[in-house]
Amino acid sequence: LGQVQLKLGDFRSALTNFEKVLEIYPDNCETLKALGHIYVQLGQIEKAQELLRKAAKIDPRDAQAFIDLGELLISSDTGAALDAFKTARTLLKKAGEEVPIEVLNNIGVIHFEKGEFESAHQSFKDALGDGIWLTLLDSKTKTYVIDASASMLQFKDMQLFHRFENDGNHVELPWNKVTVLFNLARLLEQIHDTVAASVLYRLILFKYQDYVDAYLRLAAIAKARNNLQLSIELVNEALKVNGKYPNALSMLGDLELKNDDWVKAKETFRAASDATDGKDSYATLSLGNWNYFAALRNEKRAPKLEATHLEKAKELYTRVIVQHTSNLYAANGAGVVLAEKGQFDVSKDLFTQVQEAASGSVFVQMPDVWINLAHVYFAQGNFALAMKMYQNCLRKFYYNTDAQILLYLARTHYEAEQWQDCKKSLLRAIHLAPSNYTLRFDAGVAMQKFSASTLQKTRRTADEVWHDNTVLRVAELENAVRVFSHLSAASNLHLHGFDEKKINTHVEYCKHLLDAAKIHREAAEREEQQNRQRQEAARQAALAEEARRKAEEQKKYLLEKRKLEDEQKRLRQQEEHFQRVKEQWRSSTPASKRRERSENDDDEVGHSEKRRRKGGKRRKKDKSSRSHYETEYAEADMMDYREEPEDEDASMNYREPIGQMNDQDDDVEENANDRLAAAGLEDSDVDDEMAPSITAARRRRALSESDDDEPFERQLRDNTDELQDSDGELRENDHKSNGGAALDDD
Incomplete structure (x- = not known):
């Protein structure tokens, strides 16, 4: 019963019956799906x-x-809808069932809306399967595509498909695949493959001549190519199929408005609105645009009429917003009207909201809202933000190739007194639109203003007086004269709408500035010469200071080097003297004497070690002990210079010369020690510590001599005993005189 009522459209009764079933079987899927469809029809989404x-x-x-x-989520949550469709496709493939074309088409549409064109293209191809469209799009049939591109100006030409049939190919297009093929053509158009898109649109029209949307898309391609006449003809072909089709009427009115046919455009927009009883938001919006443009056209002629048109446009925009609160174009139009009335803050908020909403959809491309927002910043004097907005719009939507937006940007630079940037923007616009004489005139004005801004000043800054800047401004002034002269010559041919007298006025003014620029140039040259002189003087002073510094450093270096060489020379002389004394001693002393003296040295070392042990760790020496130690060494050294006595008397008489030679050796040693001390080589403690090692070395040398010297050694030992007796007396005296020191050492 519920299904019958649902079939008859009695949704309330059907809802009651299905709810009763659901109470008994709460997990029945068929009942749940039926109730879902009923709630959709009742608007309870x-x-x-x-x-x-x-x-x-x-x-x-x-x-x-x-x-x-x-299908239920596709209008509200495209992401969840895409997941649901993909799940259904997977289940059908696992079950071995054919995936419906509608499901694949919906998957492709969602990918297209998200900007995922490759995935969308694959989904559309899966939905279409094999057919004539693959042959037309295949690279193997490139000649057919070339023929299609050759007839781009005649989109109504169907000879392509007739030739295709004559070649033995069968052109067939099932009705259930027309929508998918149209979506594929729309995708190709979106990625700027208009040749392939036009082929598919015409294929649809070849098989189904009443498919109005195909005519409108071909008209849109012709409009994008700026072929307004062909676009109007294609729209009229669509109206022949359905004369009250709102989309066709609205598009025709827009084309007539662009073609500057205001009366026909207004009538067409009204016809589109009447065809839907005022429910067609696009027709209402188009009427609002018509009133806005009419207000701008009558700005200087009738101010009252301007206000009337603006108020009517605001009313129409508001009506669309009431019907469709998310209509971005109506909100943009309302913001434009508010900006024209001077309500910049409110209009800026509207433009910002529209910009944020439009940035989230691939279908909505609204460069106008970016431009309008930049216009508001410009009107408020915020030139930096206005420049940034113009530049972003130019890069995002027009790939930096729109002369009109470059003109807006140049105007902003001009008002900000950035005349060089203004000139650069105008030159870029002239490159894009070389036949636009308005851009040339504006470039001449910018160059004139740049030069006059400095040359007319009585007081100028240092940068403005600089020679290069003055020359640059004079050169810009000469360029401005050339531009205005060129425009003056073209005014005779009526190539532009400028007044010849006005252009001549600019020429005369620029020439007057050139004459006045001579004074500025001379002043700049004098200033430049003075700057050069100052710079040269500063450079010479710096060079002189650098030379003086280097000379002082060289002098200091030479003094240090000479001092080091003298020190090295003195040390070398001391070393040479020491070596000479050493060689003399070795050459004049016999081996027997050196061996006997070594034995005496060993005895002396024994006595000195005993004295060190008595002194403990403190190795402090007094003068008497040091003199005694030196006396012993002097006596031992003296034996190197005396000859061997022949008898005992000679040995006894040897004592007196010993004292004299000891004095001489002491003097030599003191001189040597003084020299070593000057060289930093003297150390009394080190000498004491090195004495045993020296004595041992002498002992080894003595032992290495021949044993033939033994008789002489006995005689020398007798003399040594006598010397030791005298030394004993001296030690007693030393101990007596230095007893306090010995106690201190203990």
Whole structure:
């Protein structure tokens, strides 16, 4: 009963019956899906989504439940809808069933809306399968595409497909694939493959001549190529199929407005609005645009009429917003009207909201809102933000190739007194539109203003007086004269709408500035010469200071070097003297004497070691002990210079010369020690510590001599005993005189 009532359109009764079934069988998927469809028809979308989600959760292998859920979510949550459609496709493939064309088409549409064109293209191709469209788009049939591009100006030409049939190919297009083929053509158009898109549109028209949307898309391609006449003809072909088709009427009115046919455009927009009883938002919006442009055209002629048109445009925009609160174009139009009335803050908020909303959709490309927002910043004097907005719009939507936006940018630079940037923007615009004489005139004005801004000043800054800047400004002034002279010559041919007298006025003014610029140039040259002189003087002073510094450093270096050489020479002389004394001693002393003296040295070392042990760790020496130690060494050294006595008397008489030679050796040693001390080589403690090692070395040398010297050694030992007796007396005296020191050492 519920299904019958649903079929008859009695949704309330059907809802009651299905709810009764659901009370008995709460997990019945068919009942849940039926209730979901009923709630959709009643406008209760959230309730329908809840029921369909529950059905898909109860039976996750029910592909139809996911398809219904995806169709319900496609208008509100495209991401969830895409997941539902993909799940349904996977379930159908696993079950070995054919995936419906509608499901694949919906997947492709969602990918297209998200800007994922490759995925969308693959989905559309899967939905279409094999057919004539693959042959037309295949690279192997490139000649057909070339023929199609050759007839781009005649989009109504169907000879391409007739030739294709004559070649033995069968042109067939099932009706259930027309929508998918249209979407594929729309995708190709979006990625700027208009040749292939036009072929597919014409294929649809070849098989189904009443498919109006194909005519409108061909008209849109012709409009994008700035072929307004062909676009109007294609729209009229669509109107022949359906004379009250709102989209065709609105597009025709827009084309007539661009073609400057205001009366026909207004009538066409009214016809489009009447065709839908005022419910067509695009027709209403187009009428609002018509009133706005009419207000701008009558700005200077009738101020009252301007206010009337603006008020009417605001009314129409507001009507569209009331019908469709998310209509961005109506909000943009309302912001424009408010900006024209001077309400910049309100209009800026509107433009900002529209810009944020438009940036989230691939279908909505609204460069106008960027331009309008930049206009508001310009009107408020915020030139930096206005420049940034113009530049972003130019780069984002026009790939830096729109002369009109470059003109807006140049105007902003001009008002900000950035005349060089203004000139650069105008030169770029002239490059894009070389036949636009307005841009040339504006460039001449910018160059004139740049030069006059400095040359007319009585007081100028240092940068402005600089020679290069003055020359640059004079050169810009000469360029301005050339531009105005060129425009003056072209005015005789009526190539532009400028007044010849006005142009001549600019020429005379620039020439007057050139005459006055001579004074500035001379002043700049004098200033430049003075600057050069100052710089040269500063450079010479710096060079002199650098030379003086280097000379002082060289002098200091030479003094240090000479001092080091003298020190090295003195040390070398001391070393040489020491070596000479050493060699003399070695050459004049016999081996027997050196051996006997070594034995005496060993005895002396023994006595000195005993004295060190008595002194403990403190090795402090007094003068008497040091003199005694030196006396012993002097006596031992003296034996090197005396000859061997022949008898005992000679040995006894040897004592007196010993004292004399000891004095001489002491003097030599003191001189040597003084020299070593000057060289930093003297150390009394080190001498004491090195004495045993020296004595041992002498002992080894003595032992290495021949044993033939033994008789002489006995005689020398007798003399040594006598010397030791005298030394004993001296030691007693030393101990007596230095007893306090010995106690201190203990």
